[in-house]
Amino acid sequence: MQTVKxxxxxxxxxxxxxxxxxxxxxxxxxxxxRLSSEGERAVKEQTTVxxxxxxxxxxxxxxxxxxxxxxxxxFDFMWExxxxxxxxxxxxxxxxxxxxxxxxxxxxxxxRAYAPTPYVVAANKQDLEDAWELEDVRHAxxxxxxxxxxxxxxxxxxxxxxxxxxxxxxxxxxxxxxS
Amino acid sequence: MALRGNLRxxxxxxLLNLINLAGxxxxxxxxxxxxxxxxxxxxxxxxxxRIGAEDGSLAAILHRxxxxxxxxxxxxxxxxDRMGDKELGLLLIDGGYVTQEDILVNLQNHIAGxxxxxxxWVEGFFRFESDMDPPADRIQVRLDLExxxxxxxxxxxxxxxxxxxxxxxxxxxxxTQRPLTNLNLSAEEWRVVRYxxxxxxxxxxxxxxxxxxxxxxxxxxxxxxxxxxxxxxPAGVPAPVNPxxxxxxxxxxxxxxxxxxxxxxxxx
Numbered sequence: 001m002q003t004v005k006x007x008x009x010x011x012x013x014x015x016x017x018x019x020x021x022x023x024x025x026x027x028x029x030x031x032x033x034r035l036s037s038e039g040e041r042a043v044k045e046q047t048t049v050x051x052x053x054x055x056x057x058x059x060x061x062x063x064x065x066x067x068x069x070x071x072x073x074x075f076d077f078m079w080e081x082x083x084x085x086x087x088x089x090x091x092x093x094x095x096x097x098x099x100x101x102x103x104x105x106x107x108x109x110x111x112r113a114y115a116p117t118p119y120v121v122a123a124n125k126q127d128l129e130d131a132w133e134l135e136d137v138r139h140a141x142x143x144x145x146x147x148x149x150x151x152x153x154x155x156x157x158x159x160x161x162x163x164x165x166x167x168x169x170x171x172x173x174x175x176x177x178x179s
Numbered sequence: 180m181a182l183r184g185n186l187r188x189x190x191x192x193x194l195l196n197l198i199n200l201a202g203x204x205x206x207x208x209x210x211x212x213x214x215x216x217x218x219x220x221x222x223x224x225x226x227x228x229r230i231g232a233e234d235g236s237l238a239a240i241l242h243r244x245x246x247x248x249x250x251x252x253x254x255x256x257x258x259x260d261r262m263g264d265k266e267l268g269l270l271l272i273d274g275g276y277v278t279q280e281d282i283l284v285n286l287q288n289h290i291a292g293x294x295x296x297x298x299x300w301v302e303g304f305f306r307f308e309s310d311m312d313p314p315a316d317r318i319q320v321r322l323d324l325e326x327x328x329x330x331x332x333x334x335x336x337x338x339x340x341x342x343x344x345x346x347x348x349x350x351x352x353x354x355t356q357r358p359l360t361n362l363n364l365s366a367e368e369w370r371v372v373r374y375x376x377x378x379x380x381x382x383x384x385x386x387x388x389x390x391x392x393x394x395x396x397x398x399x400x401x402x403x404x405x406x407x408x409x410x411x412x413p414a415g416v417p418a419p420v421n422p423x424x425x426x427x428x429x430x431x432x433x434x435x436x437x438x439x440x441x442x443x444x445x446x447x
Contacts, residue, residue, distance in 0.1 A: 002426035002427070003426065004424075004425065004426065004436065023444070023447065056444070056447075058440055058442075058443040059439065059443070062436060062439055062440070064443075085424050087425075102343070102344075103343070106343035106346065109344070109345065109346050109410060110346045110347075112350070112410070112412070113346055113347035113350060117424070142403065142406070142409070144355070144409060157447070161445070161447055164444050165444055168437055168440055168441045169441070172434065172437050172441075175433065175434055175437070
């Protein structure tokens with residue numbers, strides 16, 4: 001059995017766990033604990049402290065694992081471990097919470113430094129009224145025109161599929177000159 | 180009990196606060212990530228500091244501050260290399276090259292600058308030697324720690340923010356499409372801009388320009404915010420390919436694997 005993995009990362013409460021849950025064929029193995037900080041609890045009751053783990057079986061011989069990173073910076077020691085050997089990564093940003101854009105940018109840079117693998121950015125919660133426009137998110141995250149920034153609703157399987165497919169297309173494109 | 184420990188458990192800010200409040204006399208030795216610093220105190224006031232192999236002699240400090248010329252500095256090194264700072268200071272004042280205030284201000288700036296750098300050290304070990312004095316030939320100052328602690332705490336917050344923005348100095352810079360015209364850059368920013376090239380890592384640019392990790396991050400952050408440059412992986416540096424990325428090394432099989440993943444996700 002061959003296995004490959006992708007990492008889903010992003011700030012606290014961006015929608016990483018939901019993103020994986022939308023496409024995983026197994027119930028996401030999630031290590032969630034009740035939040036300790038009052039400020040964080042106001043946003044979300046539970047959060048991922050170690051990782052989320054989802055699975056997509058391709059065929060008898062190939063399985064894709066999806067790993068979700070914990071969002072809070074105090075767990076960033078886990079990020080490098082989770083990123084080891086990844087095919088690529090998805091950075092999820094909550095389009096309704098501009099106060100997290102700076103952190104999303106920092107996470108993106110951190111993962112780029114870990115590994116030169118392709119990545120895409122998913123602007124989550126695009127179905128909500130106060131979501132920022134994609135182009136505004138692009139400017140706020142200082143993404144160049146070549147970086148794929150995709151609209152996403154993590155609870156909607158089709159948009160999650162589109163994000164994963166775009167990442168896979170980027171991986172293929174990266175392989176083209178060598179093949 | 181000896182004052183010694185790990186910077187992870189007890190930060191530089193906490194250490195300086197303690198030394199200040201307790202009015203301690205002695206030398207704090209901090210073994211940082213790549214060099215060692217020694218900071219001396221008298222009755223809780225900052226008296227002297229030196230870091231790594233950096234030349235902290237009075238002649239070098241005055242030369243770096245442009246208070247003496249390069250030829251004067253060379254002459255001092257050649258003719259008065261064994262002279263202590265106190266003796267040299269008197270000679271320079273008597274000769275009318277510098278004033279007493281020049282010497283004091285520049286020494287204070289130099290010593291406070293070393294302590295400010297320590298605020299960015301978050302890893303390392305420290306110990307306080309109460310019976311260790313600064314070298315006898317060096318001029319000591321008497322600086323209150325309160326302002327340095329406040330400024331250092333501010334700087335630490337800036338350092339943490341800059342580390343978030345630019346986590347690795349192994350990345351390089353390249354210009355964005357925006358044309359570089361009518362720019363109002365400082366001399367230090369121009370020195371960095373000169374080396375913007377995907378072949379130069381930020382670490383190399385910093386070393387070439389003799390900039391510390393905080394300074395290079397601060398300058399690059401400004402250039403990034405202005406949209407002049409973007410961070411890229413250094414060109415020509417082989418990407419650290421992780422053999423565990425693909426279960427096979429065969430390029431055709433790798434491509435086939437990705438195509439199978441695409442097919443599977445499309446069909447979901």
